[in-house]
Amino acid sequence: MNGAESLLHTLVQSGVEVCFANPGTSEMQLVAAIGNSTDMRAILCLFEGVAAGAADGYGRMKGKPALTLLHLSSGFANSMANQHNAMRAHVPVVNMVGDHASYHLQYDSPLTADVAAHARLPSAWVRVAQSANDLALAGAQAVHAAMQGSGKIATFIAPANHAWDAASEAVPPLPRPAREQVSREIIDETLALLRNGKNTALFLGGHALGEESLLAAGRIAAACGVRLLCETFPARLQRGAGRVKVERVAYFSEQAVAQLQSVEQLILVGAKAPVAFFAYPGKPSWLAPDQCTIHTLADVDQDIGPALRALAQALGAAATPVLTAEAPATPAPSGALTPMAIGQSLRTLMPEQAIVSDEAVTCGMALFPLTENAPAHDWLTLTGGAIGQGLPLALGAAIACPQRKVIALQADGSALYTLQALWTMAREQADVTVVLLNNRSYAILNVELARVQVAPGVGVGAGPPNAKTLSMLSLSQPDINWVELSTGMGVAATRASSAEEFHEQFAAAMNSKGPRLIEAMVVQQMPG
Amino acid sequence: MNGAESLLHTLVQSGVEVCFANPGTSEMQLVAAIGNSTDMRAILCLFEGVAAGAADGYGRMKGKPALTLLHLSSGFANSMANQHNAMRAHVPVVNMVGDHASYHLQYDSPLTADVAAHARLPSAWVRVAQSANDLALAGAQAVHAAMQGSGKIATFIAPANHAWDAASEAVPPLPRPAREQVSREIIDETLALLRNGKNTALFLGGHALGEESLLAAGRIAAACGVRLLCETFPARLQRGAGRVKVERVAYFSEQAVAQLQSVEQLILVGAKAPVAFFAYPGKPSWLAPDQCTIHTLADVDQDIGPALRALAQALGAAATPVLTAEAPATPAPSGALTPMAIGQSLRTLMPEQAIVSDEAVTCGMALFPLTENAPAHDWLTLTGGAIGQGLPLALGAAIACPQRKVIALQADGSALYTLQALWTMAREQADVTVVLLNNRSYAILNVELARVQVAPGVGVGAGPPNAKTLSMLSLSQPDINWVELSTGMGVAATRASSAEEFHEQFAAAMNSKGPRLIEAMVVQQMPG
Helix, strand or coil: CEHHHHHHHHHHHCCCCEEEECCCHHHHHHHHHHHHCCCCEEEECCCHHHHHHHHHHHHHHHCCCCEEEEEHHHHHHHHHHHHHHHHHHCCCEEEEEEECCHHHHHHCCCCCCCHHHHHHCCCCEEEECCCHHHHHHHHHHHHHHHCCCCCCEEEEEEEHHHHHCECCCCCCCCCCCCCEECCHHHHHHHHHHHCCCCCEEEEECHHHHCHHHHHHHHHHHHHHCCEEEECCCCCCEEECCCCCCCEECCCCHHHHHHHHCCCCEEEEECCCCCECCCCCCCCCCECCCCCCEEEEEECCCEEHHHHHHHHHHHCCCCCCCCCCCCCCCCCCCCCCCCHHHHHHHHHHHCCCCEEEEEECCCCHHHHHHHCCCCCCEEEEECCCCCCCCHHHHHHHHHHHCCCCCEEEEEEHHHHCCCCCHHHHHHHHCCCEEEEEEECCECHHHHHHHHHHHCCCCCCCCCCCCCHHHHHCCECCCCCCCHHHHHHHCCCCEEEECCHHHHHHHHHHHHCCCCCEEEEEECCCCCCC | CEHHHHHHHHHHHCCCCEEEECCCHHHHHHHHHHHHCCCCEEEECCCHHHHHHHHHHHHHHHCCCCEEEEEHHHHHHHHHHHHHHHHHHCCCEEEEEEECCHHHHHHCCCCCCCHHHHHHCCCCEEEECCCHHHHHHHHHHHHHHHCCCCCCEEEEEEEHHHHHCECCCCCCCCCCCCCEECCHHHHHHHHHHHCCCCCEEEEECHHHHCHHHHHHHHHHHHHHCCEEEECCCCCCEEECCCCCCCEECCCCHHHHHHHHCCCCEEEEECCCCCECCCCCCCCCCECCCCCCEEEEEECCCEEHHHHHHHHHHHCCCCCCCCCCCCCCCCCCCCCCCCHHHHHHHHHHHCCCCEEEEEECCCCHHHHHHHCCCCCCEEEEECCCCCCCCHHHHHHHHHHHCCCCCEEEEEEHHHHCCCCCHHHHHHHHCCCEEEEEEECCECHHHHHHHHHHHCCCCCCCCCCCCCHHHHHCCECCCCCCCHHHHHHHCCCCEEEECCHHHHHHHHHHHHCCCCCEEEEEECCCCCCC
């Protein structure tokens, strides 16, 4: 048995079932060990950002880590944007990163760099294996580290010689770490706050947005009239008909400030206090009113569900609050292909238990409220703001949940960062319908440019944008043909230019299995 | 004037003419300032790896930096693989990275991370601007830092508020740093070595591979019978008919060892001593014979040309050594589309002063020797081993040298990392012919897998690969259609399945301007 083999046995025994792989020369023994394992599924990705984003999507749906297989520092660097998103999603991910043989590092060959220094940027836990025998232990510890709290990024580095040298047996799995319980004292303090008559909101994030925790939150809200707010970019929000509705804090800071202006106390449940995504001249970064007090029931790593249920019980809340109603039957949309029309088709046609990967950016602001009453579904968002997450995330969710339909609502500009995900969807026949929202621009940046310009009386405005400036935010000249890009990657694709065409194509996609892409030529009015 | 405007004026005055941009919200003022500048060309890239690779190609051809415009830590991370290659190429690059407004960082909004920590990994110089007035100075210093020695990666970070706040005038350019001269003492010592009768090779890298320096090296070789060797992966090698021929050290370590076995002393000229790219069980990392002595005439950052000319003169070398002959006229290749056939077409059809971006990987090992006698051209290679460089590098070279034909010899697996470069080629009508060598696999990894298996008597071999292992190195299932990917990105494309088809399509490409892609369906025998 070599180090790679003892490691693979260990990872399998620790419960890891899937590896999103983008290997290189220094990982050949790891590739061979995966190839020889009947219990580790190997999913080839053509770019490391796809592997990391897929591991994130898998982790959000499974609550346990997938493995990535990455090639040295540059391979890790290519994965880092989606590692950042996974880190902000508080998801378990285990990265297995190859490195040169330990004795080879001194020669500083061309692809040499400090792998651990790269890994430490997004990872909560990093370890370099010290020998062939140590490799399996590093793997077991990585799984353990990834399962801390809500979920962490754990990265171990496997020097090539440790993978090929002889090693002893696999290492038994480490015990699964328990989430920290919320103390009785904190629950009692929160109870007092809920009863003090102030205008109160629970601000929910992380696992507080799972169906069961939301049910408890909904009971609390019903019992004492508090509002339920959630993070602007939740990792996984369980919503739709038959579930408790929460109010998502707006992306644009001025809208969020208006939304929060009456709140006197905010109780954090698996979330940090709401702040603006970006700063703007003359606009606040802190979104809650100055006089609003902030309290924490639970941070994202604590065991949130029992705390919410204890509160609901203490309040004598009814067992079932008001739940979201099913959408009334509406005629199929017609005419221009607006986000509104797409949202209507989604609401009507989304199957029960769909998983939505939302990187729709500007269009998503319209699609989210329109699907409020769709059948029960999971809504996954761009948690860390590093674009290029949506397609890989959808891939990973589809691998985690092969019986559920995955819908990727995907802006064109963001899709271009990780379009290689389409190929893996085709190879794995992942059941993903990509709605590629083609507005031929970085639409959000046009909005942001306008918001920078109008800054009233503060800073020095950018002045009216000229053609050269606007061209830097445009995805035309030439127009990108997503049908060709998709079929070039092996995913069947169609183009929809009207609401009728979209509705028909989306209905067909919902009634079949396997990957497909609909290029939706969106007619869009800008928000903001 | 705001900070962004004073910065842009400063960069223009410092000689920066081109910006490869992938901006986000926090860079809107920088975008507007570029938009308002008539002297800074803005080139939009759809992925940051394209921007960094293009800046590398530009720097290799121009000897001065292009600017990149990147969005926060994740934007920088996406560029990092090609920053690594540029760092290993010793090329000047200036990265301008936006960050949140300085007062916003404390709120740790979702896209917050330590930008400087990311930047420090590949950069020789990093600075965070401290105020609106400081921004222009940071820009001027970055250009200065990028021009140190052969060229460095210099990164400055522009907090959004420093870009939008009022600022004073532009900062005058800093003086261009002079390269360190090689001392008379070192030249005399080298002279003694050249005369000591030992089996000697000059090992050339960096600017030693420019036409003038090579001419001097060729004169030295002719005068005292030394061999001229060069790095396996030169940043820019000027070669072809009428130039001095150098022998490239082989990629596979066992071949390199054989190539170097008779060398008794190696004189380094702009290169470090040759080492294996990767370690393999039982194979050496150090490639020169144990008894071979290593001397340094000049490191990569020193002024190499004058040192070589001084040596040639001291040796009384003839003014002109034997130069590479023109290729004899050969019939157009026919039959199967092998790397040999492609090489023959290249040799026959490449125009004078072509620029070749070689990320052909396995195929490139055949194409390089076949083009030895082609008309004079520049050959640019994957200096740092982080794949996904070839297309961006070609783009940057074409922007730097609009009068020269650029030929990108591009392996399919590597191309997939940064295929977004095609769109920018189309938008800028860059004169690049992409020869997309489609062998539907990570061919190099199949070779490397074999090399790991056969390790004789050392380590634990991987055993014969099974179908699952081989599938992790395969780019089929589904096959990728590069004609569709290319036209989807706006670049006209054709497919060649025979030597005749390739020859005809490549001839047409050489006789017209603007971007196009030829998908060469290569029939390949594996090297190694």
